[in-house]
Each structure stands twice: as C-alpha cells, then as structure tokens.
Amino acid sequence: MDQNEHNHWGSHAKGQCASRSELRIILVGKTGTGKSAAGNSILRKQAFESKLSSRTLTKTCSKSQGSWGDREIVIIDTPDMFSWKEHCEALYKEVQRCYLLSAPGPHVLLLVTQLGRYTSQDQKAAQRVKEIFGEDAMGHTIVLFTHKEDLSGGSLMDYMHNSDNKALSKLVAASGGRICAFNNRAEGRNQDDQVKELMDLIEDLLMEKNGDHYTNGLYSLIQRSKCGSVGSDQKLKEFKESLIKYMETQRSYTALAEANCLKRALIKTQLCVLFCIQLCLRLLILLLCILHSMCTLFCCLLFSMCNLLCSLLFIIPQKLMIVSRTVIRLERRTPRL
C-alpha cells in the first residue's frame, strides 16, 4: 500500500475537526482546460503546476491551501481521470486519493471548461464526474469557464444566452445555472474581482445547502472508519472495494438512463413516422375525393353538352325545313314575268 494513502487516510480524521470556515473545492473537468491555473487564481499563488503542454501535466491528485477573508480554502487539483475510457486500477487509485483528500466531502465541485470549447470530451468528463461522485454531486457543482478574456468585455450571461451548444446548456441547467468565468492570466485587482465573484456564488450555494458540504456513501464510509477498530490497510482495502462497487453502480445507472433516453427517442420517432403516414393517407383520401368530385362534375358537363348538341341537331333541321317551306311558298306567290 502506498505510503501517501496511509497519510491521506490519517489526515481525514484531521478533516473532521476542521474549522467551520473551511471551504473544500475539487477542480474537475477535461485535461488542459485550466484547472491548475484556476486553482492558482483562487489561492493567488503558484500552488499547482500550470503551463502549456501537449501532454497532461497534472499526474496525481494534490491539495493546497490558502485563505479568503475568514475562510480557509482547501483546493484539490485532479489529474486526467475524467477522460480515461475504461475503469482501471490507476483510475480507482486516483479516485480514492481524491476522496481521501477531500473528506469529509467537498463544498464545491468546480467543473472547469474552456470558453467556447465545450466538446464531446468535456461531456464525457462531466459524465465521469457523476460516475465518481454520484448524480447528486451536480447540486454542488459550479461551471467555471476559463479564457474569460475571449469574451472581449461581453457578459458571460449573454454568451450563454446566445450559445447554441445544447450539451453545455444542459450541463449549466443541471448545475442550477451556477456559472462563472476566469481569465487565469489576470493579475492584481482584476484577479481579486473574479475570485470574489466566484466566492459570492459559493456563499449563495452554501446558503442554499444550509452550509453543508456534499457527501455520499463513500464519504460516510471514510467518516465511519474513524471509529472502526480495523487497521489502516484493511480499511483502505474495504474502501477501495466499496469505491469500485459505487462507480460500477453509477455507471450502470448512467447506461440505464442513456438506454431509456434512446428508447424515448425511438418511441418519439415511431410516433412521428406514424403521424406522418396518417397525415399522408388523409391527404391522399382528400385528393381522391377532390378528383372524384371533379370527375363527376366533368361527366355532368359532358352529359349536358351532349344533350345540348343532340337538341341542336334536332332543332336545326326543323328550322331549316320551315325556312325552306317559306321560301317555296313565296316563290309560288310571286307572278312570273
């Protein structure tokens, strides 16, 4: 067992009696979005390594502390554990480390994404956050956009309002509309202002949650282990087993939800097709009726024309006869010279 894990396990007891003003924040999201840089902005020091890199820079979960007013701020930076495709030993190890570092539970999950770059990878990362911490963790999530300078002075609300990224809108809605933006290159007053904006958002969230941090079965297990009599190694082993079970359960919930979503979409499509077929049939019947009426009208017209023609054929010779008789009579009366 890793020595570090022993230390983390031991440190959780320290977390139980942490001061009431302690604020635990976990930075989550896709790699390279600016999680470490955001952590540094909040703490206003170079606590986490952050630089432009073609590879993932943060290799393991780490924790750093600072303060904001009378609040002690604890930030847990996370490595690229939100985009690994499969559940594997390395993932479980990092998740375990993250749980132990953030026990008895985070007040805020800061989901970091780059402004204008919310891709399918970010969606998968958000999904993995739910797999690791549970669906209810969205209730303690704030979406933090980095590269705020790209707004060029415009407001984040306007940006969201004009965005046609449905997945992003869905994420923001699931996070209760709690959004914030950082320019992690900002300094001095500008840096303080954006941290204050985030802190105000966090205070509102905590007020809503009666000051409570987020917790779930795994955090409760860490809490309970404090009173247990079993040794640290055994506790860690049990915790890891529970964690694997928890993540697998969350994953099957997600798969089930996705399958239900797919089923609903399929039913909707079927209903749409049925409606279209029904509409086409009705239109066809209407067209046939119109054609039938037109045919009847045409037949009537033809019949009338024939009738008229026959009548004319009968009347014209009669009239001709009369005229010819009159002419003959007149000829007879006229004296010959």
Ligand SMILES: Nc1nc2c(ncn2[C@@H]2O[C@H](COP(=O)(O)OP(=O)(O)OP(=O)(O)O)[C@@H](O)[C@H]2O)c(=O)[nH]1
């Ligand atoms: N211009 C600008 N650059 C930023 C901003 N935020 C982060 N960056 C840059 O983006 C790069 C990646 O930032 P990191 O903080 O290392 O990102 P990360 O998510 O921690 O990445 P990993 O640790 O590799 O997972 C760095 O070069 C940062 O300087 C921002 O708001 N504006």
